[in-house]
Amino acid sequence: MATDLFFFLSLLLLSLHYSSAEPFIGVNYGQVADNLPPPSATAKLLQSTSIEKVRLYGADPAVIKALANTGIGIVIGTANGDIPALASDPNSAAQWVNANVLAFYPASKIILITVGNEVLTTNDPNLINQLLPAMQNIQSALTAASLGGKIKVSTVHSMAVLGQSDPPSSGSFVPSYQPALKGLLQFQKDNGSPFAINPYPFFAYESDSRPETLAFCLFQPNAGRVDSGNGIKYMNMFDAQVDAVHSALSSMGFKDVEIMVAETGWPYAGDSNEVGPSIENAKAYTGNLIAHLRSKVGTPLMPGKSVDTYLFALYDEDLKPGPGSERAFGLFKPDLSMTYDAGISKTSQTPSTPTNPVTPVTPQPKPTVAGWCVPKAGVSDAELQSSLDYACGQGIDCSPIQPGGACFEPNTIASHAAYAMNLYYQSSAKNPWNCDFSQTATLTSQNPSYNNCIYPGGST
Numbered sequence: 001m002a003t004d005l006f007f008f009l010s011l012l013l014l015s016l017h018y019s020s021a022e023p024f025i026g027v028n029y030g031q032v033a034d035n036l037p038p039p040s041a042t043a044k045l046l047q048s049t050s051i052e053k054v055r056l057y058g059a060d061p062a063v064i065k066a067l068a069n070t071g072i073g074i075v076i077g078t079a080n081g082d083i084p085a086l087a088s089d090p091n092s093a094a095q096w097v098n099a100n101v102l103a104f105y106p107a108s109k110i111i112l113i114t115v116g117n118e119v120l121t122t123n124d125p126n127l128i129n130q131l132l133p134a135m136q137n138i139q140s141a142l143t144a145a146s147l148g149g150k151i152k153v154s155t156v157h158s159m160a161v162l163g164q165s166d167p168p169s170s171g172s173f174v175p176s177y178q179p180a181l182k183g184l185l186q187f188q189k190d191n192g193s194p195f196a197i198n199p200y201p202f203f204a205y206e207s208d209s210r211p212e213t214l215a216f217c218l219f220q221p222n223a224g225r226v227d228s229g230n231g232i233k234y235m236n237m238f239d240a241q242v243d244a245v246h247s248a249l250s251s252m253g254f255k256d257v258e259i260m261v262a263e264t265g266w267p268y269a270g271d272s273n274e275v276g277p278s279i280e281n282a283k284a285y286t287g288n289l290i291a292h293l294r295s296k297v298g299t300p301l302m303p304g305k306s307v308d309t310y311l312f313a314l315y316d317e318d319l320k321p322g323p324g325s326e327r328a329f330g331l332f333k334p335d336l337s338m339t340y341d342a343g344i345s346k347t348s349q350t351p352s353t354p355t356n357p358v359t360p361v362t363p364q365p366k367p368t369v370a371g372w373c374v375p376k377a378g379v380s381d382a383e384l385q386s387s388l389d390y391a392c393g394q395g396i397d398c399s400p401i402q403p404g405g406a407c408f409e410p411n412t413i414a415s416h417a418a419y420a421m422n423l424y425y426q427s428s429a430k431n432p433w434n435c436d437f438s439q440t441a442t443l444t445s446q447n448p449s450y451n452n453c454i455y456p457g458g459s460t
Helices: 002-020 039-047 061-066 080-088 090-102 125-144 175-191 201-206 211-217 237-251 279-294 381-392 413-427
Strands: 025-029 053-056 073-078 110-117 152-158 162-164 195-198 259-264 308-311 372-375 441-444
Touching: 039 061, 053 308, 073 080, 073 090, 080 090, 080 110, 080 125, 090 125, 110 125, 125 152, 125 175, 152 175, 152 259, 162 237, 195 237, 201 211, 201 237, 211 237, 237 259, 279 308, 279 381, 372 413, 381 413
Parallel strands: 025 053, 025 308, 053 073, 073 110, 110 152, 152 195, 195 259, 259 308
Antiparallel strands: 372 441
16 A cells, blocks of 8 residues: 555656656757856856756857756767867868767766758758758767667758748748758658757748738737648648748658757847847747747647757857847846747746645735626637637746646646636736737636636626
8 A cells, every 4th residue: 555655656756846847948058158147156047947958059168067967968069160070080070979978978968969050051062962961970978879760960040041831731842952951851750859950930920020920920819820831721821831841841751750849039129220129028928939839739730748948048158249138138147137028937937835735826816897807609720729728828827737736637738728818817907908819818706617627807
């Protein structure tokens, strides 16, 4: 009996761990700066967040060492300038792996090596032709060190590898890149490594700065955009861009190659002539993207699973060239303070007061209006997902609708959206317009609470 109890408690603790872990959220740690905090301080900062993985653009030994024994997954990279040597000499690849992987693994949890960055769009035929041999030699060196299945090998692409992306169902690669991509994708399929891409809805908004485009890019309530190829309605630009990549992979016969978002972000400041950078927009994009990933709804063409996504970026890089926005993507300042609260701090995710199954998630003031905010009948899942993302991105506690939470079951978009919309309404001024969500919600006097899932609200 004692053994059964111990087994049950072990399973319970394991499930709680996995329900709070977010293995699909990572961050880019660029170092083109002269004011960054020491790697040891960065390691502690990361442990105070829900970020599970860090992507480096190189293989800085001080950073890799500082992340040892933290459990944080590490992506390291080779520079484009390293590719010719890695491609032509297997010994060069073995030496690179010895110096940058074996010297730190497994205490430092290296999970992926990216060979080069946006190589295809350099349009350098020699470099492009050497990319696959370089990846193969790195893979061989890992296999020789018995790490072949544990550390993957990939490369990172710009969205400019797509010749067609709108509508998403028509996604296809630039024809001149397809011969190189065919070899790369076969390698990635054979080795189970992800196709890494850099989608930036920010750049899409820069080229189309209408208000409705901004809402579409920021995961805010909007009318959506229908894919003329398959009739699917998209409620945000991120899903549309990722699905365009999925369509492009499918068109080449590689629909099962996993997609990884190696970079995405929104600048919080920029030059006076730039459209879109602001604290409000950056917080909305990053916060709503994280809420969308946490919902695990996936994209219309890849439902039910969140794509591994690396936010850009951990810190500002003050030595980067280009417009002001290039130096204003940091989630944190060099003094380790948050630029804005995107909901990744472990403290900002915990409810401010203890909760139990029979009390509301947060104490509510005496309602001035009796009722609860719930979705209207007949509203599509896509529209509800947009409202769910928006509500959870506004700082409310959506943990009850995460796996293991009191309101996770039934695991449907409608049920999760109902809880989030109501909590947003109850947490605001309870004006009728706080229960609008682009006319997808309405007030009701019927308490939607069920079992141990308590919806705050109603009269007292």
